Amino acid sequence: MSSEVFSHDADVGMNGELTYSIKTGDGRKNRFKIHPKTGQIYTTEPLTSGKTFDLMVRARDRGRPQMTGTTRVLVRAVQVPQASPSPPTITPPPPAHLTDTDQPGHVVTFVSAHDPDNDTLWYYITEGDDEGRFSVGVDSGVVTLARRLSPLDQTQYSLTITATDGIHTAATKVVVTVAGVEQRPVFSAPVYEANVREDAAQGSSVLTLQCRLPNHPPSTLYYTLHHTHALASASLFTLDSSSGTLKIAQPLDREVSGVHELTVSCRTLGRREVADFSRARVTVIDTNDHDPTFLESMFSVKDASGRKVTEVLNCDLAQ
Structure with missing residues (x-):
């Protein structure tokens, strides 16, 4: 399992270069590690389904004096299905275009997958991002920019995005082109x-x-x-x-x-x-578009004492 955090520093040069660490929380017990450059959080041991882990992540720049920022990350372990008859399918997204002025957190594209079994899907970048320049929402498929890009370094990226239900996987390519300063809507x-x-x-x-x-x-x-x-x-x-x-x-x-x-x-x-x-x-x-409906079509009550022996219930779907 992995996730990713990213931070933005408006400074340039070493003042804007960031490193990440887990400051407090469950990560101090060696259950989790974080990549110091990309902010990718990953597990070091199996997790128990249903448990939630609380991490405090710190970003520190390399300026003098050093500045820091912190954020809280909650990790919830979910159960992987034991069986899944059908694999997920992914709709390939159109090519994406970025500029060298786009900031970390900018939305690159959305990857949409569908599972015929209605299983929960998780998304990962599995190829094309060795330097951690992009991030994908593990449970949303939203691809965002993790670090600023420059066409002088690389003008095109080909990312492989994989969706999995824990048993089956499906993958698609996202092609990202980087250009110089350009206005965007x-x-x-x-x-x-x-x-x-x-x-x-x-x-x-x-x-x-x-x-x-x-x-x-x-x-x-x-x-x-x-x-x-x-x-x-x-x-x-x-x-x-x-x-x-x-x-x-x-x-x-x-x-x-x-x-x-x-x-x-x-x-x-x-x-x-x-x-x-x-x-x-x-x-x-809501509009009133449903008639009240009795929970039973017929009620039969026999009692000579006069006491209440039953209760008539109905249901209105418009509630």
Whole structure:
């Protein structure tokens, strides 16, 4: 098992060069180690399922005087399935483009995998990143920048991202190109939120995204629905590529899913696409669309004493 932390230091040169260490917590008992340069945390022994481990990680620069920062990392051990009939599948992401001004934490792309057995999936970078310049969310598939890049060092990276359910694995390639200073589009918010009634008509507008590229007209940008947290959400919404308006594509049902988490992208038109990402969180508001239902179709009671011998219960799914 491994995970990764990264820190950003606005200084340059040795003042901005960071090393990582585990300061306190369970890592002091040698259960965990951290790579001093990349911030990758890994286990040194098997973990017990269901246990949570608390680590305090420190980042220290090489300046004079030395400056430090700390963060807390909670590691939860989960059970690996004993059997899994079907392997996961991965949708290959489009090529990604970065600039030498992109900071650590910048979203590179999203890797989306699906498991027919609904097993929990974990994501790892297994090839192409020996120097730890990238990071992937172990449980999300979000690929981010861990260290600033320079086209003078390398202009292209080919990362292998692997998804596993603990038994089967699937892999895909992510090609990342690095260029010099270049403007990129920027969303007006990291998260957009909207409420919509579950009886809203198909084609109804939910929200409109806003993205701009300095000194360029809106016509040079286009929007895409990049990823959904739940697979079923992908077919319920459409995103207008020109206006950025999110619309209802199919009827919603709050009793099936009350919140939909969508990842959207804003990209430049042209041979070299540059993108920004944001999230849209849609909350479905309940309407009274279910009749009360008795838990039994017929009740039969026989008692001559007059005492209460039964209770009539019903259920309303709209609660």
